[in-house]
Structures are given as C-alpha cells and as structure tokens.
Amino acid sequence: MKFTISKDKLNSLVQKVLNIVPVRSTLPVLSNILLEADKDKVKMRATDLDVAITSELEADIKNKGSLTVPGRMFADLIRELPEGDVVITGVDKRIEVKSERGLYKIAGISADEFPRFPKIDFTDEVKIDTDVIKGMISKSIFAVSRDETRPALNGILWKCEEGLLTMVATNGHILAKVEQSGLDVKGIEKGVIVPPKALEYFSKLSVDAPDEIGLVFAADNLVLNLDNTILTTRLIDGPYPNFEQVIPKEHSKRAVFDKDEFLALVRRVSILSNNITHQIKLVFGAESIEAMATNYDIGGEGRDEIAMDYQGEELEIGYNANYLLEIMKHVETDQAVMEFTTGTAAAVIDSISHPENQDYCFLIMPLRLAE
Amino acid sequence: MHFSTGDKPKIKVLDETLINKIAAGEVIERPASVVKELVENALDAGAENISIELEEGGLRLIAIHDDGVGMLGEDLELAFTRHATSKLAKADDLFNILSFGFRGEALPSIASVAHVKAISRVKERDSGSEIEIDGGRVKGLKATGCPVGTSIIVSNLFYNTPARRKFLKSPRSELSRITDLVTSYAVGNFDVGFKISHNGRELYNFPPAAKLYERIIAIYGTDDIEKFLPLPGTDEGMFNQPGSILGYITHPVMAKSRSNETRFFVNFRPIMSRTLLAALRAGYHDKLAPNLYPPTAIFFNILPRDIDVNVHPAKTEIRFKNESELFPKLKRLVEHALKSGGVLTELSLNTDEAKPSGNGTQFIHAKRGNDFSKRTDMQESLYKGGFKEYGESSETAPSRESDIEKDGVDIHSGIEKPHESTEQRMWQFMDSFIVVPLKNSMLFIDQHNAHERILFEAAMENLDSGKGATQQMLFPISIDLTPGEFAIWNEYSEVLNRLGFETSEFGGHSILISGIPAEMDDKAPESALRRILDDFQEGGEFKDDPFKSIAASFACHAAIKAGQKLQYEEMEQIFNKLFACQEFNLCPHGRPIIARLTSQEVEKKFNRHVPIRD
Numbered sequence: 011m012k013f014t015i016s017k018d019k020l021n022s023l024v025q026k027v028l029n030i031v032p033v034r035s036t037l038p039v040l041s042n043i044l045l046e047a048d049k050d051k052v053k054m055r056a057t058d059l060d061v062a063i064t065s066e067l068e069a070d071i072k073n074k075g076s077l078t079v080p081g082r083m084f085a086d087l088i089r090e091l092p093e094g095d096v097v098i099t100g101v102d103k104r105i106e107v108k109s110e111r112g113l114y115k116i117a118g119i120s121a122d123e124f125p126r127f128p129k130i131d132f133t134d135e136v137k138i139d140t141d142v143i144k145g146m147i148s149k150s151i152f153a154v155s156r157d158e159t160r161p162a163l164n165g166i167l168w169k170c171e172e173g174l175l176t177m178v179a180t181n182g183h184i185l186a187k188v189e190q191s192g193l194d195v196k197g198i199e200k201g202v203i204v205p206p207k208a209l210e211y212f213s214k215l216s217v218d219a220p221d222e223i224g225l226v227f228a229a230d231n232l233v234l235n236l237d238n239t240i241l242t243t244r245l246i247d248g249p250y251p252n253f254e255q256v257i258p259k260e261h262s263k264r265a266v267f268d269k270d271e272f273l274a275l276v277r278r279v280s281i282l283s284n285n286i287t288h289q290i291k292l293v294f295g296a297e298s299i300e301a302m303a304t305n306y307d308i309g310g311e312g313r314d315e316i317a318m319d320y321q322g323e324e325l326e327i328g329y330n331a332n333y334l335l336e337i338m339k340h341v342e343t344d345q346a347v348m349e350f351t352t353g354t355a356a357a358v359i360d361s362i363s364h365p366e367n368q369d370y371c372f373l374i375m376p377l378r379l380a381e
Numbered sequence: 382m383h384f385s386t387g388d389k390p391k392i393k394v395l396d397e398t399l400i401n402k403i404a405a406g407e408v409i410e411r412p413a414s415v416v417k418e419l420v421e422n423a424l425d426a427g428a429e430n431i432s433i434e435l436e437e438g439g440l441r442l443i444a445i446h447d448d449g450v451g452m453l454g455e456d457l458e459l460a461f462t463r464h465a466t467s468k469l470a471k472a473d474d475l476f477n478i479l480s481f482g483f484r485g486e487a488l489p490s491i492a493s494v495a496h497v498k499a500i501s502r503v504k505e506r507d508s509g510s511e512i513e514i515d516g517g518r519v520k521g522l523k524a525t526g527c528p529v530g531t532s533i534i535v536s537n538l539f540y541n542t543p544a545r546r547k548f549l550k551s552p553r554s555e556l557s558r559i560t561d562l563v564t565s566y567a568v569g570n571f572d573v574g575f576k577i578s579h580n581g582r583e584l585y586n587f588p589p590a591a592k593l594y595e596r597i598i599a600i601y602g603t604d605d606i607e608k609f610l611p612l613p614g615t616d617e618g619m620f621n622q623p624g625s626i627l628g629y630i631t632h633p634v635m636a637k638s639r640s641n642e643t644r645f646f647v648n649f650r651p652i653m654s655r656t657l658l659a660a661l662r663a664g665y666h667d668k669l670a671p672n673l674y675p676p677t678a679i680f681f682n683i684l685p686r687d688i689d690v691n692v693h694p695a696k697t698e699i700r701f702k703n704e705s706e707l708f709p710k711l712k713r714l715v716e717h718a719l720k721s722g723g724v725l726t727e728l729s730l731n732t733d734e735a736k737p738s739g740n741g742t743q744f745i746h747a748k749r750g751n752d753f754s755k756r757t758d759m760q761e762s763l764y765k766g767g768f769k770e771y772g773e774s775s776e777t778a779p780s781r782e783s784d785i786e787k788d789g790v791d792i793h794s795g796i797e798k799p800h801e802s803t804e805q806r807m808w809q810f811m812d813s814f815i816v817v818p819l820k821n822s823m824l825f826i827d828q829h830n831a832h833e834r835i836l837f838e839a840a841m842e843n844l845d846s847g848k849g850a851t852q853q854m855l856f857p858i859s860i861d862l863t864p865g866e867f868a869i870w871n872e873y874s875e876v877l878n879r880l881g882f883e884t885s886e887f888g889g890h891s892i893l894i895s896g897i898p899a900e901m902d903d904k905a906p907e908s909a910l911r912r913i914l915d916d917f918q919e920g921g922e923f924k925d926d927p928f929k930s931i932a933a934s935f936a937c938h939a940a941i942k943a944g945q946k947l948q949y950e951e952m953e954q955i956f957n958k959l960f961a962c963q964e965f966n967l968c969p970h971g972r973p974i975i976a977r978l979t980s981q982e983v984e985k986k987f988n989r990h991v992p993i994r995d
C-alpha cells in the first residue's frame with residue numbers, strides 16, 4: 011500500500027472515523043483504524059461492533075493494499091504534521107508516514123483481523139433533508155431510557171407509514187414523539203428501534219454533511235449515507251411498547267404560558283427541591299402557576315409563581331423538575347401548552363403551533379406527592 | 382435419698398411410639414416436611430395427579446390425595462409400622478435406590494406427632510379401607526368406598542409436642558415453605574399434575590405436562606419465558622438417559638436474592654449441593670452478582686450406584702462419586718446456554734479466549750445481548766483497576782466523551798446539571814466506588830452501601846410518617862408472582878404503598894406496578910419488588926423491628942448496584958445526600974460505606990516520611 015494525500019484531507023478523514031474508535035475494547039484490533047487504498051481512493055474504516063463507519067477521499071494511489079493502525083496515535087500524529095503532502099506506505103505490518111522532512115513508523119495489525127463490514131444494497135435508498143432528520147433526532151433523543159433491562163427503550167423508534175415518518179423515545183416517565191410528513195422511508199412500516207449512539211455521531215458529523223442524506227434499512231441495520239461517509243448501526247430488537255395507547259386524546263384542563271418564564275420558574279424553585287427526587291409541586295389556578303419545593307435535608311423551601319392562561323378546575327400536581335426542564339427546552343414556540351385531566355395521569359406538553367408538515371408533543375408522568 | 386430403689390425395673394426397651402416420636406424429630410421438623418414425605422410417597426406410588434389441601438399453613442390440616450397404586454387394608458396398617466417399607470427388599474438395595482422413599486420411617490413418624498387418617502384403594506378391589514392413628518396408636522381399620530389411590534389426612538400437627546410447635550414460624554411463612562417445596566417437586570416431576578389449595582382457596586393447579594418447558598410456563602407465566610435458557614439437548618428431552626444433564630437456567634436479570642428457585646434434581650429428586658451451585662456460578666462468570674441466585678431447573682441423571690442419598694435424614698443432600706467431573710461439565714453447559722442466549726460472548730469468557738479469530742469478526746452477525754458495551758467497560762475497568770475516563774482525559778487527545786459534552790449532544794446527561802460547576806470534584810473507580818480527594822485524605826465511598834443508607838433513612842421516614850413520593854409510569858409493568866410471593870404482596874401492599882410503590886392486582890397471581898418510589902434506582906423495578914417480597918417471606922432481618930426490616934430490604938434492592946456506571950450528577954447527589962444522613966459510616970446491614978486513604982499512607986508507599994504539613 012502506498013499513496014499520497016494532503017495533510018488537511020488526511021486529517022479530516024481520520025478525525026471523522028476516529029469518533030467511532032472505542033476508547034477501550036477487549037478486542038485490540040477495534041482500537042485501530044483500517045486503511046484501504048484502492049484505484050483512486052483511500053478508505054478508512056472503524057467500528058465498535060455496534061456502529062461502523064467508512065469514509066473515503068480521493069488520493070494519488072501508487073500501490074493498492076490495506077492495513078490497520080492504532081487509531082488515536084495515528085490521528086494525533088496526522089493532526090500535528092506540517093501542511094503539505096503526506097506519503098503513506100505499508101511495509102509489512104508497519105505503516106510509514108512521510109511528511110516533507112519527517113518520517114514516522116507505526117506498527118499495525120493485519121487487515122484480515124479487522125471485522126468484516128456488511129455489503130450494502132443502496133437500491134431502496136431514500137434521500138432526506140439533513141436538517142429535518144437532525145431536528146427530529148434532537149427532539150426525541152433526550153427521552154431515551156438508560157435502563158439496560160429494557161433494551162427496546164434504549165433506542166429511538168423510527169416508523170414510516172404512508173409518507174409520515176415518526177420518531178418516538180421514552181424512558182417510561184417521559185415520552186417524546188416527533189412526526190414529519192411527506193417522507194417515504196421504505197421497510198419500516200412496522201417500526202425499528204435505532205440505538206442513540208450512531209445518531210449522536212451523525213449529529214456531530216452532519217455539521218459538514220450534504221443538504222440531503224441517504225437512508226437505507228437493511229438486514230437489522232440502519233445505514234446513513236453522507237456522500238463520502240457511510241455510517242451503519244445495528245438495530246435493537248423490539249417490541250416497542252404501544253406508545254399511541256398512552257397518549258391522552260382528551261383533556262379537561264389546558265394551561266398556556268410563556269415558556270421562558272416557566273423554565274426560569276422551575277429552575278429557581280427546584281434549587282430547593284429534594285436533590286434525589288427533584289420533586290416540585292405545581293398548582294394550576296385561575297391566573298397563575300404556583301411552584302413549590304421543599305428540601306428537608308437542608309431545611310429549605312421555595313414558592314414562586316408566574317402568570318398563565320388556564321381553563322379548568324384548580325389542580326395540584328407533582329413532577330420531577332429535571333424532566334420538566336428537559337422537555338420545555340424542546341418546545342419551539344414562545345408559548346407552551348400543557349394539557350391534562352387528573353393529577354395522576356400523563357400530561358401533554360406541546361408548543362402552541364407547529365411548522366407545516368411537522369408535529370411533535372411530549373408526555374410527562376406525575377411524581378405523586380408525598381403525603 | 383430421693384432415688385427410689387423400689388422393685389420396678391428402671392431400664393426398659395423404649396416403646397415403639399416413643400421411638401417414633403424421637404425419630405420424628407429428625408424427619409418431621411415442620412409442616413413442609415410432612416408435605417415432602419407424603420408427596421414423595423405419592424410419586425413412588427406412580428401417581429399421575431396429586432392434590433394437596435392445607436389449612437393454617439399446614440398446622441391445622443394437610444391432606445394429600447393421589448391416584449397411584451394404592452394399598453390393601455393389611456398394608457395400610459403395616460405402612461404405619463416402623464421400618465415397614467415396600468421399597469427396599471434387601472440391604473443391597475440401599476445402593477440402588479430409585480424411589481424417593483426407602484427407610485419406612487415417614488408415615489410412623491408423622492403419625493406419632495399428629496392425628497392421621499389414611500384411606501386407600503387398589504384398582505383390583507371394589508372398595509377401599511380406612512385407618513385412623515392417634516398419637517401413634519392405630520384406632521381402627523374399616524372398609525370404605527373411595528376412588529383408586531391414597532388419601533392421607535394429617536391434622537393438628539405437633540399437638541403433642543408443644544416445644545416443636547413453638548419453633549414454627551407464622552402460618553404464612555410455613556405456607557411459603559410448602560409452596561416452594563411443592564413447586565420444586567412439580568418442576569422435578571413435570572409429568573405429574575399438582576394442585577394445591579390453602580384455607581379453601583386454590584393456590585395453583587399445574588396439569589400434567591409432556592415437556593419441562595410447559596411446566597415452567599405454568600409456574601412462571603409466559604412473560605419471562607424467553608429468559609429461560611435451555612442447556613444443550615434439553616428440547617429433545619432424554620431426561621431418563623443415564624449421564625444426561627438437561628434443563629434450564631435463566632438470564633441474570635431473573636436472579637433472586639434467595640436460592641429457593643435455584644433448583645437441582647438428581648434422578649428427579651430435588652437436592653441441594655454446594656458443588657453444583659459453585660459450578661453454576663462459575664458458568665455465569667461475572668454476569669451474576671455474588672448475592673443473587675438465578676432460577677434454574679437442572680436435571681442430572683446419575684446411576685444410583687454413583688450417588689449416596691442416605692446422608693441426610695431429609696434426603697436433601699446427596700453425595701456424588703464423581704464430583705470432580707461434574708463441576709467442569711456443568712460449568713461448560715451453563716456457559717454454552719448463556720452464549721446461545723446472548724448473555725456471554727466469546728470475548729467475555731476468558732482473557733486468552735478473547736484473542737480475535739484470524740478470519741475476522743463478522744459485523745453483521747454481531748447481534749449480542751444489548752448490555753455488550755456496558756459489559757466490556759466493566760470488565761476492563763475491573764481488570765485494569767484503572768480510573769474511569771473522567772480522570773483520564775489527556776491534554777493532547779481529548780477523549781470522545783469530552784468532545785460530546787462540549788458539543789452538547791451528550792444524550793445521557795439528559796438531565797440538567799444541578800449547578801454548573803465546571804470543576805470535577807469526584808470520580809468513579811471500578812464502577813463501584815466514588816472517589817473524592819480531600820485536603821489530607823482521599824475518600825472511597827461504596828456507591829451501593831451509600832445509596833442503601835440514603836434509601837433506608839428515607840424509607841424509615843416514609844413508613845413512619847405517611848408516604849413517600851411516587852414516580853408514576855407511562856407503561857405499567859405486570860409481573861407474574863409465585864403463589865407464595867402473591868400471598869406476601871397481598872399482606873404487605875399497604876406497606877409497599879407507603880414506601881412509594883403503586884401496585885394493584887392484575888388477575889391470577891399477577892400484579893401491576895404503575896408507580897415506583899421516586900428515590901429508587903428505576904432500573905428493573907420489578908426485580909427489586911420481587912426481591913423485597915422474597916425478603917418479607919423470610920420474615921425479615923431485624924426480628925424485633927418489622928419497619929426496620931422492610932426499610933432495609935427496600936434499601937438493599939432499590940439501591941444502585943456495584944458495577945453500575947454513574948453520571949457525574951448522580952455521584953454528586955449520592956455524596957450530598959449521604960452526608961445529610963443521620964448515620965453515614967455504616968449501611969443498614971452494618972457494612973462500611975466510607976474508606977479513607979490518608980496522605981501519610983500514600984506518602985509511606987513512596988518511602989517519603991515527610992512531617993505532616995498543614
């Protein structure tokens with residue numbers, strides 16, 4: 011293997027795949043990046059066995075070949091090289107990196123030991139606006155559960171029926187649902203569960219991604235095609251809980267208030283909440299929301315209120331303040347809406363209006379008040 | 382002199398009823414022992430269906446009906462005579478025992494400490510016979526009409542041995558011993574139907590099953606069935622083949638705090654064995670916490686001459702001739718089942734097996750258990766004993782985690798930080814300890830013990846003064862309880878409610894969890910609840926103080942575990958809460974929470990004997 015490429019190009023390529031290289035791994039070869047030189051392109055691959063990335067760039071190839079190199083060390087070295095062309099040569103199991111005046115050698119592992127990547131069939135690929143997908147991911151990913159005993163909740167449900175793409179995430183206490191119409195992703199009518207890790211990487215990578223990305227679902231994998239970079243992730247086995255069933259359709263009470271005022275209120279009052287339960291009590295009255303919290307450990311308590319537009323009987327209800335804050339941050343309009351019926355069932359939090367083709371809402375379960 | 386030297390002989394041969402009473406002390410300890418002996422007799426008689434009626438935990442009544450071969454009138458009388466058995470013809474047979482009984486001791490022993498009525502009929506006769514024994518003495522034999530088979534009715538157990546009666550636990554806890562025991566026999570003899578009722582209420586009814594699998598479903602329900610992992614060859618089910626080891630183990634998430642469902646059978650006889658338990662554990666590697674026991678049903682078929690069952694009066698222990706061969710055999714089978722079930726990977730088994738295979742690992746097939754990433758993390762941090770990445774970030778190469786945090790896409794911080802202090806004050810070590818450097822010492826806080834203490838104090842308060850806060854759930858969880866657990870739940874649901882659990886009856890022996898205490902670690906609340914019920918069943922740790930027992934049990938099972946990765950905020954919360962506790966040095970069971978490494982101790986390791994500065 012031998013090729014020449016500019017330092018800047020090489021650096022951007024390495025940095026892209028480095029994200030996937032596991033910090034620690036029982037399988038030593040996974041700490042490595044696989045380099046492949048073929049015809050007129052260099053490819054780099056990395057995987058942690060859950061997510062795999064392949065990225066490629068044009069280069070001046072002298073000899074074809076492949077080898078793996080320790081990812082972090084290689085990346086550090088490339089980043090520090092002076093500007094100019096770099097010549098990479100594979101000699102036995104070592105790689106030689108030649109800059110204008112320097113020569114570095116790093117021992118690698120044979121490419122045979124690297125996990126094989128699946129062949130991807132792009133015939134069913136759909137193109138989707140990058141910002142749309144990113145927006146949907148960021149509105150749902152925060153609700154993903156961390157409870158490993160409930161694997162299905164450890165990912166985001168993606169489902170596409172009749173041109174409506176839905177993403178849902180829940181940790182059993184809060185739930186986020188985002189919908190976008192006018193999209194036609196094939197093969198996920200029944201829904202698949204995508205682990206968040208790959209989606210996080212995607213959100214990072216997509217900073218300089220093309221306006222549209224390609225999506226393919228194939229054989230238990232989701233493939234994201236960002237032109238020169240392909241991100242593959244395994245999917246999580248279902249079944250996903252029946253989320254439609256828990257979204258209340260009718261409400262007897264509706265509160266409309268200023269989102270930022272509400273955020274500030276909850277932040278202030280929750281400083282004095284129990285620091286494990288984060289319990290905060292909200293009283294929805296005719297013209298105001300009153301928030302209260304008590305922390306017996308420090309002998310502290312707080313009470314404050316903001317104005318609100320409310321329809322319904324007065325209601326007292328407890329919540330985990332952190333969940334409220336997290337959800338409220340994703341409400342996009344200045345006014346937020348909160349709808350509910352009783353103090354023991356899910357409340358729906360929503361923005362006052364939605365952009366065309368898009369819809370979303372959040373659920374939060376109460377933290378029943380201690381008596 | 383107080384001694385009389387009268388003309389009566391002082392030494393006499395113990396009369397038979399007395400001998401029986403003494404022997405009964407060994408065999409018949411409690412109601413469950415009576416049930417055990419009678420069930421074994423019914424199984425020995427070839428019964429296809431056994432039904433058991435109980436009252437007051439068996440203390441008032443134990444009645445067992447079977448449809449086995451039955452007894453003739455004269456045999457019925459003999460059966461209650463000591464050392465009368467149809468099962469051992471000559472001494473040689475002691476080394477070839479295939480039946481459960483062989484001593485001819487059980488019936489006379491039972492009859493010496495209770496009122497017993499026995500009714501039996503063989504199929505060759507049109508009518509049966511009935512006999513009553515009171516305090517060991519036969520009161521009469523008469524003909525009676527009855528179906529083929531045998532009924533033994535034992536009432537007022539230990540009426541004549543008040544001391545024995547005193548040692549018994551509450552009827553509830555005696556009942557749960559009986560249901561445990563019968564369930565074991567029902568697993569071991571899945572082709573036989575078992576029915577059991579208590580105070581007129583049917584507890585369970587297992588119809589005869591063709592396959593072990595069906596019996597397991599009958600007992601555990603279908604919810605958890607995919608967590609039962611078969612040992613190789615179990616599906617074909619040659620349970621009668623000498624040398625076979627077949628059955629099911631379970632995914633580690635099923636593990637319980639008591640070993641009563643970790644069942645081993647040798648020739649269909651439930652037995653206990655430290656060796657087998659150790660082999661089972663070895664097979665789970667690091668997937669099983671040392672204080673937990675996975676439910677299992679493992680059947681060993683061993684030639685009678687290769688075992689000795691005559692070691693323990695209750696026959697619950699057994700001696701193997703080839704114990705040293707059995708250990709690695711069982712361990713391998715368990716590993717195999719866990720691998721097929723996706724719990725163990727080749728990687729996690731052994732460091733030298735962990736070398737990559739030459740032809741590369743297929744990515745697309747890499748469909749493992751979902752706890753893969755967590756497992757590798759944990760292993761590595763344990764083996765290398767290194768600090769977690771929090772402390773590791775080197776100046777030159779920012780680690781992936783810190784990158785993500787900078788970009789603000791760290792999904793798992795999910796929760797907003799309580800205050801935006803940028804400086805890190807504590808780290809996690811081995812995923813089990815929170816390390817906090819102070820001015821002149823370094824604190825190691827055991828995360829589990831600490832959280833346990835916090836929860837314990839919160840629970841004590843909630844039990845005392847009303848009710849804890851409940852985080853309600855969008856997706857309530859239903860769990861199938863065993864009859865014993867269900868009875869306990871029924872009795873304690875009010876207490877659970879005070880702790881902050883929200884549970885309700887859900888048909889049969891199932892309950893629905895719709896809310897959990899807000900303080901508890903919300904991972905797998907159903908297993909925590911189960912373990913709490915198991916502890917209640919045992920009667921609790923602090924005999925004098927039931928609230929304390931409940932709070933301790935709740936704290937123990939609801940606390941975060943060792944080996945669990947913590948977010949920075951979680952560490953801070955534990956730290957702050959711990960020092961707000963009344964007692965922060967010891968967990969409710971008396972184990973230490975904090976260890977301290979002083980600067981002098983560290984300096985000493987470097988042979989530096991610097992005077993203490995301030």
Ligand SMILES: Nc1ncnc2c1ncn2[C@@H]1O[C@H](COP(=O)(O)OP(=O)(O)OP(=O)(O)O)[C@@H](O)[C@H]1O
Pocket residue numbers: 418422423425426447449450451452460461465466467468481482483484485486487488489530531
């Ligand atoms: N349910 C039954 N059906 C038919 N025969 C029975 C039944 N129960 C007992 N017997 C007969 O009575 C005998 C005595 O029973 P007992 O339980 O006292 O002794 P065992 O079973 O032979 O030995 P062990 O003391 O080890 O249990 C048995 O050997 C058997 O012949």
Ligand SMILES: [Mg+2]
Pocket residue numbers: 418421422481482483487488
């Ligand atoms: Mg017997």
